[in-house]
Amino acid sequence: MTNDVEKREEREKELIDLLEAEDIERFREAFLQLHPYEQASFFSELKKPDRMKVYAYLSPREVSFVMENIELEDTEKFITEMDPHFATMVIAEMAVDDAVDLLKELSIDEVASFLTLMDEEPASQIKELLHYEEKTAGSIMTTEYFTIKDTLTVKETLEYMKEKAPDAETIYYVYVLDEDKKLVGVLSLRDLIVADENDRIRDIMNKNVVSVSVGKDQEEVAQMIRDYDFLALPVVDFQNHLLGIITVDDILDVMDEEASDDYSKLAAISDVYARDLSPFEAAKKRLPWLVILLFLGMITASLIGSFEKTLEQVPIVAIFIPLIAGMAGNAGTQSLAVAVRGIAVGDYHSGNRSKLIWRELLTGVLTGSANALIVVPMIYIWKGNLFLGLLVGLAILTTVIVATLSGTLIPLLMERFNIDPAVASGPFITTLNDIASVLIYFGLATIFISMLL
Secondary structure, three states: OHHHHHHHHHHHHHHHHHHHHOOHHHHHHHHHOOOHHHHHHHHHOOOHHHHHHHHHHOOHHHHHHHHHOOOHHHHHHHHHHOOHHHHHHHHHHOOHHHHHHHHOOOOHHHHHHHHHHOOHHHHHHHHHHHOOOOOEHHHHOEOOOEEEEOOOEHHHHHHHHHHHHHHOOOOOEEEEEOOOOEEEEEEEHHHHHHOOOOOEHHHHOEOOOOOEEOOOEHHHHHHHHHHHOOOEEEEEOOOOEEEEEEEHHHHHHHHHHHHHHHHHHHOOOOOOOOOOOOHHHHHHHHHHHHHHHHHHHHHHHHHHHHOHHHHHHOHHHHHHHHHHHHHHHHHHHHHHHHHHHHHHOOOOOHHHHHHHHHHHHHHHHHHHHHHHHHHHHHHHHHHOOHHHHHHHHHHHHHHHHHHHHHHHHHHHHHHHOOOOHHHOOHHHHHHHHHHHHHHHHHHHHHHOHHHHO
């Protein structure tokens, strides 16, 4: 690992030296030998004067490969610092879906400017995808794919593929269309290679084509590609016309985006991975949830205040409030993480939900009982009061069961009403469980107060 890091650092230093020396030929030779990911990593760390040299040394197509491997938020900055005509050519050379993703990050005026300068063919392909709603199959598909007629032979198809391969994003699948341009079959590259060259496509194609509608949510598309182990998935309209394909590399980006989004919601903030945010912008994104949680916390405080008489008579019960509230919050968050993850990957269908609820209920009983059995003797040894230990143990058992169930039921209910389950964020569940734990603990203490005196 150390050797790899040292080699990379040596290559980067060599490239920097060649840039400073303005040795165009040797820089191009060294830079273009790198993997596109390594090119993007090196380029992203450059200062603007050096980046401007790179734009001058590379062709628009070569720069497009770099842009396709850079984070979108950085690509926006880089594309707008280029000469507009050069930037337009770079965007035109990018894969259509990547170009669309980039343009969606720009202002309307910037998009209009680039599309006006662009040649008609790439501009029309980009415009075709720009109007699809965010986070749908249409917004992440590409229109660069192979289609053939079922009347061709295998030999004719392979010759056609060899001719058109440079313009396609993937060549692993060939899609078969009828005269009305409807999707009627699919062939993998492997199918074509092992078939007899004189076979007709209609005789060897797979007619049971798995496809997605253009408006399908990107998270559901990701699940389908995961379940079927596809490298690409066709996108169709309501009449089964082929509109585009979604490739596995785009799905990896979707999975990363969805995971980041769910993590942000679980943390009760938005854009948790957003970089270059000022303290003011970061505070602005986090403040709304914190204010909501503040008011919920005031409810908890008022509940404790309503048990003032209990506290006056048995003040010692106050020292165990953080223990019980903490146990409830931790148990609820664990259960929430299991439920949200299961919903996200499609594990919990209607039949599995009842199993999940019963499993979490029993889990709450077992974990709550185990913690109660641990805490009772500890409190007895510490405070010399067996009943106080039993009270705290019973409160822990009850609150852990309630918290575990709430961490499971709330996201399941939200999913039932088509609300993103991740919105049932960790802090939100924790605060609700704080309220429940206070009610349970002080309720039990009030009922059995005579035994505590």
